[in-house]
Amino acid sequence: MRSLIRSTLAALTVATTATLMTGCMMFMKPPAASEFGRTRVGMAGVYRATITPAGDTIPQGVLQQWTLHLETVAGAPVDSATVTIDGGMPQHGHGLPTKPLVTTVLGNGDHLVEGMKFNMGGWWVVKFRIASAAGADTVIFNLKL
Amino acid sequence: MTPTHSPRVLRNLSAIGVGLALGILALVPALARSNPQAPWTAAERTMLKSLSLSSLAPLPADHSNKYADDAAALRLGNLLFNDARLSGNGQVSCATCHSSEKGFQDNIPLGKGVGTAGRRTMPIAGTAHSPWQFWDGRADSHWAQALGPLESAVEHGGDRLQYARVLRQHYRAEYEAIFGAFPNLQGLPERAGPVADSARAAAWARITPARRDSISRVYANMGKAIAAFERQITFTPTRFDRYVDAELAGRAPTPGDNFSDDERAGLRLFIGKANCVNCHNGALLTDNHFHNTGVPQSQDGARADSGRATGVRAVMASEFNCLSHYSDAKPSDCGELRFAVTDGEELVRAYKTPSLRNAVTRAPFMHAGQFASIERVLLHYDRAPSAPAGHSELKRLGLSGTEVRQLAAFLKTLVSSVAYPAPVTSYTP
Ligand SMILES: [Cu+2]
Numbered sequence: 001m002r003s004l005i006r007s008t009l010a011a012l013t014v015a016t017t018a019t020l021m022t023g024c025m026m027f028m029k030p031p032a033a034s035e036f037g038r039t040r041v042g043m044a045g046v047y048r049a050t051i052t053p054a055g056d057t058i059p060q061g062v063l064q065q066w067t068l069h070l071e072t073v074a075g076a077p078v079d080s081a082t083v084t085i086d087g088g089m090p091q092h093g094h095g096l097p098t099k100p101l102v103t104t105v106l107g108n109g110d111h112l113v114e115g116m117k118f119n120m121g122g123w124w125v126v127k128f129r130i131a132s133a134a135g136a137d138t139v140i141f142n143l144k145l
Numbered sequence: 146m147t148p149t150h151s152p153r154v155l156r157n158l159s160a161i162g163v164g165l166a167l168g169i170l171a172l173v174p175a176l177a178r179s180n181p182q183a184p185w186t187a188a189e190r191t192m193l194k195s196l197s198l199s200s201l202a203p204l205p206a207d208h209s210n211k212y213a214d215d216a217a218a219l220r221l222g223n224l225l226f227n228d229a230r231l232s233g234n235g236q237v238s239c240a241t242c243h244s245s246e247k248g249f250q251d252n253i254p255l256g257k258g259v260g261t262a263g264r265r266t267m268p269i270a271g272t273a274h275s276p277w278q279f280w281d282g283r284a285d286s287h288w289a290q291a292l293g294p295l296e297s298a299v300e301h302g303g304d305r306l307q308y309a310r311v312l313r314q315h316y317r318a319e320y321e322a323i324f325g326a327f328p329n330l331q332g333l334p335e336r337a338g339p340v341a342d343s344a345r346a347a348a349w350a351r352i353t354p355a356r357r358d359s360i361s362r363v364y365a366n367m368g369k370a371i372a373a374f375e376r377q378i379t380f381t382p383t384r385f386d387r388y389v390d391a392e393l394a395g396r397a398p399t400p401g402d403n404f405s406d407d408e409r410a411g412l413r414l415f416i417g418k419a420n421c422v423n424c425h426n427g428a429l430l431t432d433n434h435f436h437n438t439g440v441p442q443s444q445d446g447a448r449a450d451s452g453r454a455t456g457v458r459a460v461m462a463s464e465f466n467c468l469s470h471y472s473d474a475k476p477s478d479c480g481e482l483r484f485a486v487t488d489g490e491e492l493v494r495a496y497k498t499p500s501l502r503n504a505v506t507r508a509p510f511m512h513a514g515q516f517a518s519i520e521r522v523l524l525h526y527d528r529a530p531s532a533p534a535g536h537s538e539l540k541r542l543g544l545s546g547t548e549v550r551q552l553a554a555f556l557k558t559l560v561s562s563v564a565y566p567a568p569v570t571s572y573t574p
Contacts, residue, residue, distance in 0.1 A: 063480040097434050098484040115484025119432040120423045
């Protein structure tokens with residue numbers, strides 16, 4: 001009897017956790033419109049970054065190139081940073097379909113990003129993890145496709 | 146006599162009007178769900194437009210194959226696609242499994258050639274638009290794809306030297322008109338290639354690297370000719386496309402093309418509550434990407450199948466990929482390969498999203514024919530079971546029996562004939 005109660009309780013806990021977790025995923029709302037800008041300051045407040053996709057709109061389903069402009073919050077262009085890129089769709093629980101890379105430092109803070117792709121519509125997040133002598137920081141962009 | 150109202154009464158009336166209007170507005174989404182004839186919203190119309198065949202991008206160039214749009218290569222490819230001499234037992238051609246009468250597939254769970262394949266035969270139409278071929282994307286072009294089944298022990302069961310001999314004997318003039326002089330095969334064994342059969346693999350290892358390279362070049366060119374043919378296998382407009390095109394142009398669809406209440410409701414579910422359009426998007430109703438959707442392990446295919454996780458390793462290592470010596474592309478044309486995700490849990494049991502054009506005609510469904518009916522497919526999406534390995538991206542839908550019926554009705558509007566180049570009966574250079 002006791003073990004029955006225990007297993008029922010355990011099952012209930014599992015079920016509740018599962019419901020809460022899927023609930024979280026489904027009810028996670030995209031941030032406010034003001035969070036969807038093309039210029040963003042990093043979480044640690046070290047860098048300000050601007051993305052310029054080739055073309056006005058970000059197309060769905062094709063590889064594209066972006067220019068990433070990096071500067072310190074004080075406005076000094078940053079050329080000697082290590083940049084890694086990841087992201088995904090928070091509401092769907094998956095990452096980016098490709099592994100985009102900074103392939104060329106164009107100078108004056110500009111970097112060529114290749115291999116960017118978005119394979120479905122909805123809210124996407126792209127994170128640039130930046131490290132240089134000025135410090136480490138993560139700049140997060142929200143996109144609506 | 147003119148009606149007289151005091152200004153106050155008017156104001157009250159208009160307040161009631163606004164209230165009513167707001168009330169109705171709040172009800173619109175609910176009404177749209179219950180009234181299948183409700184007009185499409187602006188956002189829905191944008192979505193519908195993106196799914197119509199009229200929105201399909203022009204055939205993308207294949208930089209890795211400079212013969213992709215060559216008419217003589219297409220004719221040769223058409224002949225090779227249908228030629229059973231290109232097999233270990235003289236009985237299997239590409240068309241054995243990819244039958245033009247069945248939309249270039251075979252309606253059986255696992256493809257049958259010299260032996261039995263580990264997965265279901267995929268229809269070829271429209272795949273020139275995809276950066277990846279196979280359920281696991283282990284080829285990155287049509288020409289590289291074609292070279293897989295030809296040397297597979299269970300599909301065509303032959304080898305590249307055998308095929309080079311068949312080409313030299315039966316298609317030499319055609320070949321040389323496109324690709325230049327045929328290499329000398331004198332003094333070479335009858336059969337050899339990097340295949341599973343140990344005798345033929347050993348014979349291949351004994352050939353000098355330079356001669357192996359010239360045989361592999363003929364082999365790659367065979368693939369390139371077949372690819373020129375496959376590129377022209379395309380979908381034609383369906384009732385769905387004609388309905389959407391009429392709707393967007395603001396004209397009434399011709400009577401046969403109008404959607405029933407169920408079809409409209411199914412379409413609304415497809416682009417709404419059921420989330421199908423997350424993956425089945427664009428004019429081919431596929432994102433050409435890989436997803437784990439929790440499809441069960443095949444009962445027949447005994448071996449474990451990890452999908453894209455192994456497929457991506459194979460394509461990166463392939464001797465015929467976009468960056469290879471046999472490719473005509475510049476490295477800058479090979480973005481999909483260079484920026485491919487090569488590791489991580491998301492690749493485990495992830496398979497390429499199939500086009501849903503003609504899907505209802507292709508039972509049994511999924512990568513190894515796991516589901517016998519469309520209703521079974523929809524039940525799977527409704528329940529979203531956990532995956533046998535890796536993590537399913539699906540979430541439970543909570544569909545009613547009516548909604549399942551409506552989705553099935555919609556999928557049936559996506560059927561049309563497949564267009565392909567006419568069979569070549571005789572060769573005229
Ligand atoms: Cu997604």
